[in-house]
Amino acid sequence: MKARVYVTLKPSVFDPQGRTIAEALHSLGYAGVGDVRQGKFFELEVNAGSDDQARALASEVADKVLANPVIESYRVEIV
């Protein structure tokens, strides 16, 4: 079973990398792209008896290590 964890800066936190990417896209003429937020993607191989257990494990790992709760939030997906 795999857990996917998406970590992004909280909406209230300025993302200088996302801003720079957005500006680059605009300078390339992609007027249809608005704001860009950059994040991190993790794919975890997990041993768990159920989706809920896998989700709980991935969330614990994200809380403790993968995301810094001061600036980041995350979303878990089980596949």
Added chain:
Amino acid sequence: MKFAVVVFPGSNCDHDAYHATRHVLGQDAEFVWHKETELKGADAVILPGGFAHGDYLRTGAIARFSPVMPAVIDFARRGGPVLGICNGFQILLEAGLLPGAMLRNRDLKYHCEHIIVRVEQTDTPFTLQASRGQRLRLPIAHGEGNYFADADVLQQLEAQRRVIFRYCDESGEVTDAANPNGSVHHIAGICSEGRNIVGLMPHPERACEGPLGSADGLVMLESVVAALSREGAVRGA
């Protein structure tokens, strides 16, 4: 007195800190490898700059789980003076010994230059012998020094006078142009509630001798020597 300089894989200012404390300051100093679990009887601990564990995941995120960290945290909780410089500051933030987090510099550039900070508070073991408003010319070398904390934390830091250094210009004015990385409230360094843990992005240990361009950082190391001789050392485990 004795300084412990913690060495993580990827630390690269450990020898600067050792040189400044041992050869310039004339105090005892010892390296402590991150896999050790005690601080060799140190009276003060320095977490040096560098790229601990490659700064993988986030700056300081892996170093925080190093075997030596419980001893550092225990030493800090007992009131021992702990100084986190640059990457060391980032590790203190990830370990929760200081509040807030670091973002990429607002211009996304790695800044390697001399800047000026203004000493905001002198009631910490690392600023005791400085004066309020004193300007220190110190080098910075970082890509992620854009200090961030939410509004509540910032309010608390300001109310408790825990902002110890702010980026300023030659005349001591705190301006946006003098802020190299976009840090909120122009913060270059803060302290813990107990005031014994200090973290800053600039490098005082690289500014302890005139030939290096500045000796303004020496006052921070002299301060901790004075602080410990005044109060008696908190002995490490």
